[in-house]
Amino acid sequence: MKREETIDYNIKVAWHAISRMYNQYGAQVDVTASTGFVLLNIDVEEGTPATKIAPLMGLEARSLTRMLKTMEDKKWIYREKDPTDGRSVRIFLTETGKEKREFSRRAVKEFNKKMHDLMPDEDIKAFIRVTNQVTQLIEDKSLFDKLAEAFIYETKH
DSSP states (O other): OOGGGSHHHHHHHHHHHHHHHHHHHHGGGTOOHHHHHHHHTSOTTTOEEHHHHHHHHTOOHHHHHHHHHHHHHTTSEEEEEOSSOTTOEEEEEOHHHHHHHHHHHHHHHHHHHHHHHHSOHHHHHHHHHHHHHHHHHHHSHHHHHHHHHHHHHHHHO
16 A cells, blocks of 8 residues: 555654644734644633643643643743632733733634535535544544554564
């Protein structure tokens, strides 16, 4: 099978193209694709528990820590203890963070509008259905274990 025919290759290539596009668009206001997605995952009114942001984005918590620190240094976000759970910290947007979030929201809306203008709805629905299935299958622990077993078996033989 050629790499161009594999699911993972095509998802990765598409995501890199999208990410590059967002990075180029966001460079004018210092927003990257990654920081834009973090901003979009913070509740404007209530803030968001720090521990909830990484899973919302499909990231490991460690990967998010440095990004949050940078965003805090830029005064886009601030942290407060959760009033209902003193052990937890909530992330809130500053006024600048809200502006950057709005910029990111408009970029995502415009990208999706253009995709809907250029592609048939049935293709978009099929793409979303397939990517949801891929995610669900990967997150199903038994499938992951079967893939790991197959990989280990292949490398030993």
